[in-house]
Amino acid sequence: METDMNAKERLQTLEAALKQRGVVDVKFFFTTTADGALSTITNDVADALDDVLAGRVEKFDGLNDSALVA
Amino acid sequence: MRLLVQEIARCLDCARELREQYKLMCLRGDATRKSIDQLKNLIENYLGKAVSVHTLARQRSSIKAFYFAMKDGTYEIYLLAGMGDEEKRFAYCKELFHVVIDVEAYHNTNLHDHVYEVVATFPVTDSTPSPSVQSEKLAELAAMEFMFPYEDRQHILEGTKNPDAAEIASRYGVPQPYIELYCSEGHMGFAHAFRADPVTDAAQPS
Numbered sequence: 001m002e003t004d005m006n007a008k009e010r011l012q013t014l015e016a017a018l019k020q021r022g023v024v025d026v027k028f029f030f031t032t033t034a035d036g037a038l039s040t041i042t043n044d045v046a047d048a049l050d051d052v053l054a055g056r057v058e059k060f061d062g063l064n065d066s067a068l069v070a
Numbered sequence: 071m072r073l074l075v076q077e078i079a080r081c082l083d084c085a086r087e088l089r090e091q092y093k094l095m096c097l098r099g100d101a102t103r104k105s106i107d108q109l110k111n112l113i114e115n116y117l118g119k120a121v122s123v124h125t126l127a128r129q130r131s132s133i134k135a136f137y138f139a140m141k142d143g144t145y146e147i148y149l150l151a152g153m154g155d156e157e158k159r160f161a162y163c164k165e166l167f168h169v170v171i172d173v174e175a176y177h178n179t180n181l182h183d184h185v186y187e188v189v190a191t192f193p194v195t196d197s198t199p200s201p202s203v204q205s206e207k208l209a210e211l212a213a214m215e216f217m218f219p220y221e222d223r224q225h226i227l228e229g230t231k232n233p234d235a236a237e238i239a240s241r242y243g244v245p246q247p248y249i250e251l252y253c254s255e256g257h258m259g260f261a262h263a264f265r266a267d268p269v270t271d272a273a274q275p276s
Contacts, residue, residue, distance in 0.1 A: 023138045025139035025176065025178060027136060045136075066107045
């Protein structure tokens, strides 16, 4: 199994930025239908973390699935 | 993938305790379909863990969601776009259970090694990954115990050999593939050993 070196370096750069932000643990929910190639998964992870660090996120207001809402 | 027995037991106990608290503290606490919004409130109010949740516009990715534990003791969850209702409920619930079961031994910020290990060990039955990677599966086990507990599965399977997985998925708000996996003979056999209040004949003092 080989990793695209660019993807690996991207992750290492992101890793440093996340630590600086105060992150001490990261976990992922992987899709079962994903292309299993390590480089694809690594790049997808890097893209998503990039979004967070660049502020391309929105506050989630919940699923509105509580009985109070129903 | 092999998991540490004591960690499986601990994580399932966490899920059962939250189910009990959910029954006591949440509106319609005995409803079959659990509210994940109320689970989040319970985690914040009962366990005292602060969680902020965000969405990403990104979709068609190898990941559906992810989670950060922060140095100040708070947590962040990120949900990607493009998931169906039940898929989103389950992804949200699974990430919330990372918050619930969090211990320092699971912590890891070496992203490349973590991703590599997940890809290399998840499909291999007799692999024994690091605690950090094991916690990915443990959070799933705990989320399922909360949303579709062993006792409910056992009750359903006592009534029929061929349960209607689509109907159960809709009733519990859990993706159908997880209903099918967790009702399978192999998984039920595994879960039986970790059921609540097991008959402990072998462990009785003589």
